Amino acid sequence: MQSPPPQTAALIDRLADILECAAADLDEATVFRNHPHWDSLAALSLIAMLDSAYGVILPHTEFERLQTIGDLDASLRARQLASSPASSAWNPSPHVPSSQDRPSA
Amino acid sequence: MPDVSFAGIGILGIAAAVPARRIDNLATPTGAEPLPAADVRAIVEHAGVLSRREAPPGMCGSDLCQAAAEQLLEATATARAGIDGLVFVSQTPDYRMPATAVLLQDRLGLRTDTLAFDVGLGCSGYVYGLYLAMSLVAGGGLESVLLLNGETRSRAYSPRDRATGLLFGDAGAATLVARQPAAGTSHFSLHSDGSRGGLIGMEAGGARLPSSLDTLRERPRPDGGFRSDEQGFMDGPGVFTFMISDVFADIIDLLARSATAVADLDHAILHQANRFALEHLRTKLGLPAEKVPFTIDEFGNTSGPSIPLTIVARLADRLPTTTSRVLLAGFGVGLSWASAVVTLARPHICPLIELGDPAHD
Numbered sequence: 001m002q003s004p005p006p007q008t009a010a011l012i013d014r015l016a017d018i019l020e021c022a023a024a025d026l027d028e029a030t031v032f033r034n035h036p037h038w039d040s041l042a043a044l045s046l047i048a049m050l051d052s053a054y055g056v057i058l059p060h061t062e063f064e065r066l067q068t069i070g071d072l073d074a075s076l077r078a079r080q081l082a083s084s085p086a087s088s089a090w091n092p093s094p095h096v097p098s099s100q101d102r103p104s105a
Numbered sequence: 106m107p108d109v110s111f112a113g114i115g116i117l118g119i120a121a122a123v124p125a126r127r128i129d130n131l132a133t134p135t136g137a138e139p140l141p142a143a144d145v146r147a148i149v150e151h152a153g154v155l156s157r158r159e160a161p162p163g164m165c166g167s168d169l170c171q172a173a174a175e176q177l178l179e180a181t182a183t184a185r186a187g188i189d190g191l192v193f194v195s196q197t198p199d200y201r202m203p204a205t206a207v208l209l210q211d212r213l214g215l216r217t218d219t220l221a222f223d224v225g226l227g228c229s230g231y232v233y234g235l236y237l238a239m240s241l242v243a244g245g246g247l248e249s250v251l252l253l254n255g256e257t258r259s260r261a262y263s264p265r266d267r268a269t270g271l272l273f274g275d276a277g278a279a280t281l282v283a284r285q286p287a288a289g290t291s292h293f294s295l296h297s298d299g300s301r302g303g304l305i306g307m308e309a310g311g312a313r314l315p316s317s318l319d320t321l322r323e324r325p326r327p328d329g330g331f332r333s334d335e336q337g338f339m340d341g342p343g344v345f346t347f348m349i350s351d352v353f354a355d356i357i358d359l360l361a362r363s364a365t366a367v368a369d370l371d372h373a374i375l376h377q378a379n380r381f382a383l384e385h386l387r388t389k390l391g392l393p394a395e396k397v398p399f400t401i402d403e404f405g406n407t408s409g410p411s412i413p414l415t416i417v418a419r420l421a422d423r424l425p426t427t428t429s430r431v432l433l434a435g436f437g438v439g440l441s442w443a444s445a446v447v448t449l450a451r452p453h454i455c456p457l458i459e460l461g462d463p464a465h466d
Contacts, residue, residue, distance in 0.1 A: 040268060040329075041151050043342040047349070048385050057350045060301075060343040 153380025169277025
């Protein structure tokens with residue numbers, strides 16, 4: 001099997017932390033929701049990780065549709081193309097995605 | 106929404122009451138088929154709820170509010186006849202009708218030419234309530250308003266439901282709002298999004314799906330939960346996403362609009378939803394830990410009362426002797442959320458009341 005690209009590998013490492021398993025046990029085809037260690041607490045850890053590591057918050061309906069690690073990777077890439085390059089996520093940004101349209105000020 | 110602000114209207118005092126009866130979340134469970142111990146430990150560690158208070162049968166949120174209100178009126182030397190309005194905020198009112206606020210008018214011995222009504226909001230209920238109370242003083246012809254937030258959610262959820270069973274506790278609070286020049290300008294930001302109403306709720310017992318023998322049966326759910334239609338449900342991940350996006354953005358916007366820097370805030374009192382979620386929000390907002398008090402460990406998620414309860418339980422020694430600029434943020438069921446930047450000018454903060462008998466049956 002080909003090694004995943006570096007960004008995907010980093011994502012897999014972070015998921016392995018959350019799922020408390022070896023990174024080698026996961027790949028892009030893995031359905032993370034079916035993992036034995038997946039539960040609502042893992043979901044919260046994942047949402048928090050996406051925010052702190054990538055500065056990305058997916059609308060909940062979009063998050064619910066993700067099945068595989070590949071789906072997650074693709075969503076992250078799409079968000080990163082749409083906004084400025086990922087930086088230290090602890091700087092609050094006015095471009096925080098929200099799942100509702102808000103009128104401009 | 107346009108800038109919502111009030112000038113010279115303040116919080117004269119706050120009091121709160123909790124039931125004396127305490128549930129220790131990590132104690133050996135009783136009852137049929139409780140949650141597995143390993144699950145309980147994981148949930149307790151994550152949500153941060155070590156214990157919570159439970160009203161015994163017959164005790165309601167209104168009773169907790171009444172005790173708090175009586176203490177507050179005495180502490181502020183406010184005559185009963187001096188209260189012009191009473192707003193009771195709860196989603197666990199005494200009855201479907203009449204409104205609990207009106208019953209409290211009588212129980213507190215207020216005048217009959219007093220305005221009294223219920224507001225059916227939960228976790229956004231304190232900040233919304235404060236906005237209403239200030240509005241009534243600013244433009245509604247009232248000189249002083251008693252804002253009461255009271256809930257008995259400990260019995261609104263199934264102890265066997267993983268998402269909700271260990272989180273909620275009971276409390277009631279009273280806040281006195283009146284003209285106060287030292288309060289300066291209060292800024293508010295208020296929101297509603299019914300499109301995500303399905304994230305937190307209770308399916309049956311209202312007009313949409315009336316109570317029946319079926320709605321009272323606890324049963325397993327597709328989300329892994331276990332509850333009846335009359336017991337509350339919550340989508341934890343959906344609510345967490347909401348907290349760290351919408352609530353976060355609202356607070357940032359409000360701080361900017363009110364020209365308030367984090368360094369200008371003395372305290373930030375956030376609705377006590379969940380420790381993991383609050384810590385993430387706090388860190389993301391750049392709020393230092395010492396400015397953000399917690400009561401979720403001791404009292405759980407009490408919904409609307411959680412902000413005033415946290416003020417009473419954690420800031421009683423600091424607030425009365427000084428003037429403090431504080432951020433308040435309430436958010437949750439609705440979805441409804443609101444934040445405010447207000448000045449507390451030497452408010453009376455009463456000692457926490459514990460009501461009733463601590464012993465279990």
